Every structure is written in C-alpha cells, then in structure tokens.
Amino acid sequence: MVPTVLDSPTDHLGDELDEDGNEIFEIALFPIPGSVSFPLSTVPLHIFEPRYRMLMKDAVRLNRRVGICHTRKVIHAAKTNQSTEEALRSNQATYDPFKVFSAGVPEILDILPDGRLMVQIAMDSRYEFIEDVQMLPYRIARCRRYEDQPGPRSIEQAEHLRERINARLVQMSSERGGELAMLLESQNWQKLSAEEFSFLIFQIIRFDADEMQEALEMRAPDLRLEILARALEA
Numbered sequence: 001m002v003p004t005v006l007d008s009p010t011d012h013l014g015d016e017l018d019e020d021g022n023e024i025f026e027i028a029l030f031p032i033p034g035s036v037s038f039p040l041s042t043v044p045l046h047i048f049e050p051r052y053r054m055l056m057k058d059a060v061r062l063n064r065r066v067g068i069c070h071t072r073k074v075i076h077a078a079k080t081n082q083s084t085e086e087a088l089r090s091n092q093a094t095y096d097p098f099k100v101f102s103a104g105v106p107e108i109l110d111i112l113p114d115g116r117l118m119v120q121i122a123m124d125s126r127y128e129f130i131e132d133v134q135m136l137p138y139r140i141a142r143c144r145r146y147e148d149q150p151g152p153r154s155i156e157q158a159e160h161l162r163e164r165i166n167a168r169l170v171q172m173s174s175e176r177g178g179e180l181a182m183l184l185e186s187q188n189w190q191k192l193s194a195e196e197f198s199f200l201i202f203q204i205i206r207f208d209a210d211e212m213q214e215a216l217e218m219r220a221p222d223l224r225l226e227i228l229a230r231a232l233e234a
Contacts, residue, residue, distance in 0.1 A: 069097030
C-alpha cells in the first residue's frame with residue numbers, strides 16, 4: 001500500500017501557550033471502546049464512518065493530531081441490523097471519551113474503492129482534555145500534554161522493576177520462543193529508558209481496557225511497572 005498525501009499540511013501541533021507556559025494543542029478525538037494506546041506505539045485503524053473518514057482526511061491535510069480514546073459510556077447508540085452499505089453511509093454510536101489519551105498525526109495508507117480508509121497513527125505523547133472547540137461533524141478539543149511527575153526514587157525503582165519484568169519475560173520466551181525472544185534480545189529493547197519501557201511494555205502485555213486506562217493515567221514509570229510486575233509474578 002502506498003501512503004496518500006492529500007494536501008500540503010499546515011502546522012496545528014502547538015498553537016498557543018497557557019498561563020503556565022504549557023503548549024496547548026487542538027486534537028481531534030476518536031473514541032473507540034476498549035482501545036487504550038500508549039506513547040511510542042503505532043495504532044492501525046480501519047475507518048468506515050463518514051465523520052471519522054472526514055476527521056482523518058482533515059487531520060492529514062492540517063497536520064493535526066488525532067487522539068484515540070477509551071470510552072466511559074455510550075451517549076447515542078448505533079442503529080441495529082445495519083447492512084455494510086448503510087454503515088458506510090451513516091455515523092454510528094457516539095461515546096463519552098476518557099480525558100487522558102495518546103495522540104499523534106495520522107497517516108493514510110490506503111483508500112478503498114468504497115471510501116473506507118486504512119490508517120495508522122504513531123502516538124507521540126499523552127494528552128489531557130481541557131475543553132471542546134468543536135462538536136460536529138466530529139469532536140476537536142484543546143488539550144495539554146500529560147507528563148510524568150516522578151518522585152525522587154521513581155526512576156531507580158522503575159529500573160529495578162524493569163529487571164524483574166524482563167526476567168519473567170525471558171522465562172516466558174524460553175517457553176514460547178518466537179518474536180518475544182527476538183525482541184528481548186534486540187539492542188533497541190535493551191536501550192530503552194525506564195519511561196519508554198513503561199510505555200512500550202503494554203504492547204506485549206495487555207489487560208482489561210479500564211486497567212490499561214488506569215495505567216495510562218499514572219504519572220510515574222515505577223507505578224506503571226508495578227502493576228505489570230505484580231501481574232506477571234502472580
């Protein structure tokens with residue numbers, strides 16, 4: 001598949017500062033029940049709803065980030081028993097998203113004959129919702145980066161937890177082999193910082209979406225890794 005460039009992008013990656021000097025970003029929100037992504041991950045998407053096809057095309061054209069958000073509840077349910085053709089012509093359920101999410105600028109990999117989009121988003125950071133600036137045809141919000149606030153021993157504790165987690169993963173890889181073993185032996189994996197490790201590990205070990213959201217909102221790498229260590233050693 002060949003990446004599609006729709007237009008020359010303008011810069012919507014940090015338009016203003018708040019009173020504390022933090023960058024404010026306009027981010028288009030794409031709520032997906034059960035979908036929790038972390039920084040440094042790449043999320044593949046198959047887009048068929050008209051509003052979200054428009055969202056992705058606008059985001060590519062304007063160089064705007066898209067946030068993939070786990071959801072709290074359904075605001076408006078989709079119609080039941082729709083055909084594929086009906087689903088492609090109409091918007092589906094509307095959801096209330098969580099206020100902390102990962103986001104990145106999307107890349108359209110392919111546009112199918114019926115208009116569906118094959119998209120991927122490289123998540124560059126976590127963001128926190130501030131306020132809405134647009135609700136229709138899709139939601140755009142003003143957001144700020146959601147940064148870690150580690151304690152004085154957080155990194156030291158995170159490194160210790162990483163050793164425990166890696167030891168368990170090595171044991172698992174000896175039982176299963178394959179891609180996990182290759183990943184653990186790679187230089188890129190071994191060179192990860194504690195913070196990077198505490199994000200990327202969630203591509204390997206998955207939990208219930210609400211637990212993943214809880215980990216996403218934690219503001220120190222040792223807190224995220226403590227959840228994983230306990231689960232792996234249980």
